Amino acid sequence: MKVYSVLLLWCTLMHEWPLCMSEEKKSLPANSVNPCCYYPCQNLGICIRYGLDRYECDCTRTGYYGENCTIPEFWSRVYNLVRPNPNVVHYILTHFQWVWNIINNTFLRDFLMQKVLTVRSNLIPSPPTYNSKYDYLNWESYSNITYYTRILPPVPLDCPTPMGTKGKLELPDPKLIVEKFLLRRKFRPDPQGTNLMFGFFAQHFTHQFFKTHNRMGLGFTKGLGHGVDAGHIYGDNLARQLDLRLHEGGKLKYQIINGEMYPPTVADTNVNMSYPPSVPPEKQMAIGQEVFGLLPGLSMYATLWLREHNRVCDILKKEHPIWEDEQLFQTARLIIIGETIRIVIEEYVQHLSGYLLKLNFDPTLLFSSQFQYQNRIAVEFNQLYHWHPLMPDSFMIEGTEFTYSQFLFNTSILTHYGVEKLVQAFSVQPAGQIGGGRNIPSTVARVAEGVIKESRELRLQPFNEYRKKFNLKPYTSFLEFTGDKEIARELEELYGDIDALEFYPALLLEKTRPGAIFGQSMVEMGAPFSLKGLLGNPICSPVYWKPSTFGGQTGFNIVKSASLKTLVCLNSKWCPYVSFRVPPSGYQPEKSSGSHSEL
Ligand code: HEM
Ligand SMILES: *[C@@H]1O[C@H](CO)[C@@H](O)[C@H](O)[C@H]1NC(C)=O
Ligand SMILES: *[C@@H]1O[C@H](CO)[C@@H](O)[C@H](O)[C@H]1NC(C)=O
Ligand SMILES: *[C@@H]1O[C@H](CO)[C@@H](O)[C@H](O)[C@H]1NC(C)=O
Ligand SMILES: *[C@@H]1O[C@H](CO)[C@@H](O)[C@H](O)[C@H]1NC(C)=O
Ligand SMILES: *[C@@H]1O[C@H](CO)[C@@H](O)[C@H](O)[C@H]1NC(C)=O
Numbered sequence: 001m002k003v004y005s006v007l008l009l010w011c012t013l014m015h016e017w018p019l020c021m022s023e024e025k026k027s028l029p030a031n032s033v034n035p036c037c038y039y040p041c042q043n044l045g046i047c048i049r050y051g052l053d054r055y056e057c058d059c060t061r062t063g064y065y066g067e068n069c070t071i072p073e074f075w076s077r078v079y080n081l082v083r084p085n086p087n088v089v090h091y092i093l094t095h096f097q098w099v100w101n102i103i104n105n106t107f108l109r110d111f112l113m114q115k116v117l118t119v120r121s122n123l124i125p126s127p128p129t130y131n132s133k134y135d136y137l138n139w140e141s142y143s144n145i146t147y148y149t150r151i152l153p154p155v156p157l158d159c160p161t162p163m164g165t166k167g168k169l170e171l172p173d174p175k176l177i178v179e180k181f182l183l184r185r186k187f188r189p190d191p192q193g194t195n196l197m198f199g200f201f202a203q204h205f206t207h208q209f210f211k212t213h214n215r216m217g218l219g220f221t222k223g224l225g226h227g228v229d230a231g232h233i234y235g236d237n238l239a240r241q242l243d244l245r246l247h248e249g250g251k252l253k254y255q256i257i258n259g260e261m262y263p264p265t266v267a268d269t270n271v272n273m274s275y276p277p278s279v280p281p282e283k284q285m286a287i288g289q290e291v292f293g294l295l296p297g298l299s300m301y302a303t304l305w306l307r308e309h310n311r312v313c314d315i316l317k318k319e320h321p322i323w324e325d326e327q328l329f330q331t332a333r334l335i336i337i338g339e340t341i342r343i344v345i346e347e348y349v350q351h352l353s354g355y356l357l358k359l360n361f362d363p364t365l366l367f368s369s370q371f372q373y374q375n376r377i378a379v380e381f382n383q384l385y386h387w388h389p390l391m392p393d394s395f396m397i398e399g400t401e402f403t404y405s406q407f408l409f410n411t412s413i414l415t416h417y418g419v420e421k422l423v424q425a426f427s428v429q430p431a432g433q434i435g436g437g438r439n440i441p442s443t444v445a446r447v448a449e450g451v452i453k454e455s456r457e458l459r460l461q462p463f464n465e466y467r468k469k470f471n472l473k474p475y476t477s478f479l480e481f482t483g484d485k486e487i488a489r490e491l492e493e494l495y496g497d498i499d500a501l502e503f504y505p506a507l508l509l510e511k512t513r514p515g516a517i518f519g520q521s522m523v524e525m526g527a528p529f530s531l532k533g534l535l536g537n538p539i540c541s542p543v544y545w546k547p548s549t550f551g552g553q554t555g556f557n558i559v560k561s562a563s564l565k566t567l568v569c570l571n572s573k574w575c576p577y578v579s580f581r582v583p584p585s586g587y588q589p590e591k592s593s594g595s596h597s598e599l
Helices: 002-013 019-022 076-084 085-092 097-103 108-120 139-143 173-182 198-205 238-244 294-319 325-353 377-384 413-427 442-458 463-469 478-482 483-495 503-509 522-536 553-561 564-569
Strands: 046-049 056-058 255-256 260-262 395-397 400-402
Touching: 002 400, 085 522, 097 108, 108 522, 173 442, 173 483, 173 503, 198 294, 198 325, 198 413, 198 442, 255 553, 260 294, 260 413, 294 325, 294 413, 294 553, 294 564, 325 553, 325 564, 377 442, 377 483, 377 503, 377 522, 395 413, 442 503, 463 522, 478 483, 503 522
Parallel strands: none
Antiparallel strands: 046 056, 255 260, 395 400
16 A cells, blocks of 8 residues: 555656556546547647557656646746747747847857757657658658658547547538638739749749659658758659769750750650640750649759759869769769758748848757757648749739740740749749638649648648647637638638648638738748758758868858859849849839849
8 A cells, every 4th residue: 555655656756657657547438439539648748549448648758747748847837937929939030120130240140040940940750750651650650761751640540520529520622612711812912022933942942852652642752852852953763863964074964045054855865754745855854853844933943953053063073173973963962952951041931931030051050959960751841831822823024924824834935035034024023922811823723622632631630739739829719710700700610610620721721920921830830840851951960061071162162152143143144133022112123234244
C-alpha cells in the first residue's frame, strides 16, 4: 500500500516515467468510437491506442502532463504567460519604420533573424515523422522518400465522421465549395503590390519540390531531393540531367535564337516534356522540370537560370583552367542553389512577409543552435502552396492582351518578345490577393477542386488541429474565422462545425490581415516549412558553407551577392524594371534603350 502511494507521488512528479502511463490508462464506455478520433491529446501529445476504446496520450517533452496532456508543468505555465501573440509580433514586424531603420543596421538584425529562423524551424518535426500510409513512427515511413511526409497523421479510418467526430457525415461537394467561396468574381489585386514576376517565381521555384507522382497515387513525389535541389533546372534524375548537359565546360545545352541563349529543343535532346500533341518537338523547349512548357513565365525563368548556370561556368573555368566538365558542372549547381536560397530569403520572403526587419541569408546564424540539416517536403506544405489566386484574368505584354488559351503552352511568346520585355511586363502587372476568398481565376478553378479531393483521400486532419500544431488558438466559430457574416453562415451550413472545417479552403477563406496578401494561418504555417526547407539545405551546414565548396571566394561571393536583379540583368541585353512588386504609381517604364544599363 505504502509502496503504491509512493509510486503515485512519483507519477505526479515524473510524467515521463513509463510505469506511470499505465496508471493513467483510460477506459471509455463499451462500443464507443476509436478514442483518437476525438484528437484528445493536446499540446502536441501523441494519441496511442491500446484496446478498442482505450487510449493514452504520450506527453513526453510537451511540457504538459495529465490524461490529455492539458496540465502545464511549471515552466510551461511561465512560458504561456510571456508568450507573445503572433498577431502582435506580426504587427510590430510590419510597423514602426523608424525603429527598424535603426535595427537594420545593428547587431539586433542578426539576433532577430536568428530568432525568426529558429522559432519557425522548430515547428517542423525533424527527422520527418508520418506519411500518408503510416500514422505512427516507423522505419519505412522515415526511409521511403518517394512519400511526401506529413505533419499530422491521417484521420483514423474508423472515425464516425470524415473529419473525426465533429461535423457532418458527408463533407460538402468540392465543386460547390470552389464555386461558392473560391472562384473569382472580379479580380482583386494583392494589397501588398505583388506582381506576376513574383507569381511565376513562386510557381517555378516550388515546382522543384512539389512534383506529385500521380502514377504512384496521391501522397507520392517525384522530387526526391525534398527541397532546393535545383531539379527544376537539371532534371529530377541523373539520366535527364546527362541529356540536358553539354558535357563541355560544365554547361547546359542551349540553342541560340535572335542572338540569345535559350533552352535546347526536345528534338535536340532525349528529354521529354509535357506539351499537348499539337506542339512539335522542334518547338518544345527541353527544361529540367517537365511541365515548364505550360507558361511563358516558367520558360522565361528557366531561360534565366540556364544562362546564369552557363555564365557561372565561364567564371569557374577562368578561375580553374584545369577543372574538367564534371567539377565545373557540379560546382556551378551548388552556386545556383545558393543564389536561389539567397533570392528567396532576402527578396521573395522579404516581400511576402511585409516585415520591416531586413531579412538576412546568413547560415552562420544557426551554427550555435541545434539545427538539423535535412528536410522532407510535407503534403500539407504542398496543399498550402496552391496559390492560384495570384494569377490574373489575362496577361498584358507591351500593350497586347493574351487570354489563357493564347498564353498557355504558347512557345513563341518567350522568343518573340525576349526575356527583357517579359520581365518588364510581368513586373508591372499586379497579381491577385491569395487570401480572402473568391479570387481563383476560372481557368484553374478545377485545380482547387483537385486539392480538396486530394485532402480527403489523404484524410488530412481538420484545420483547427493544424492551428494547434502550429501554436495557434483553434477558432471557436466561423464568424471569428472569416469575419464575414454571410460566408460564416454558409460555411456553418455546409460543414456544421468549425472543428470540421478543412485545411485548404480554410487557408484561403480565413480573414486576411489588414493590407496583407493572406491571413494569419498561411503565414504561421507556411513560414516554418519554407524556412526549414531553405536553411535545412546541406549548403547551409557548417561542413559546406565555405568558399571551397563554391570553387573559391569568387564563387562564394556570387552566392552572397545574388539578387533577382543580377539574375536578370547579368543575363540580358538590357536591364528592364525587375521586381517582385509592382512599381509605385506614376511609374513610367523606360523605353528599351538597347544598352546594358547599370546595375
Ligand atoms: C496560369 C497559371 C497556372 C496554371 C494553369 C496552373 C495549373 C496547375 C495544374 C493543372 C496543376 C496540377 C493539378 C493536378 O494535378 O491536380 C497545378 C498544380 C499546382 N500548382 Fe498550379 N497553375 C498555375 C499557377 C500556379 C501558381 C502561380 C502557383 C504558385 C505557387 C501554383 C502552385 C501549384 C502547386 C503547388 C501545385 C501542385 C503541384 C504538385 O503537387 O505536383 N500554380 N497547377
Ligand atoms: C480527455 O479527452 C477525452 C476525449 O476528448 C475526454 O472524454 C476526457 O474527459 C478528457 N479528460 C480530461 C481529464 O480532460
Ligand atoms: C530596413 O529594412 C526594411 C525592409 O527591407 C526597409 O523597408 C527599411 O527601409 C530598411 N531600413 C534601412 C535603414 O535599411
Ligand atoms: C516506397 O513505398 C511504395 C509504396 O509502398 C513502394 O511502391 C516503393 O517501392 C517504395 N520505395 C522504396 C524505395 O522502397
Ligand atoms: C519519351 O517519350 C517517348 C514516347 O512516349 C518514350 O518512348 C521515351 O522512352 C521517353 N524518353 C524518356 C527519356 O523518358
Ligand atoms: C502565341 O503568341 C503569339 C505572339 O508571340 C501570338 O501571335 C499567337 O497568336 C499566340 N498563339 C495562339 C495559339 O494564341
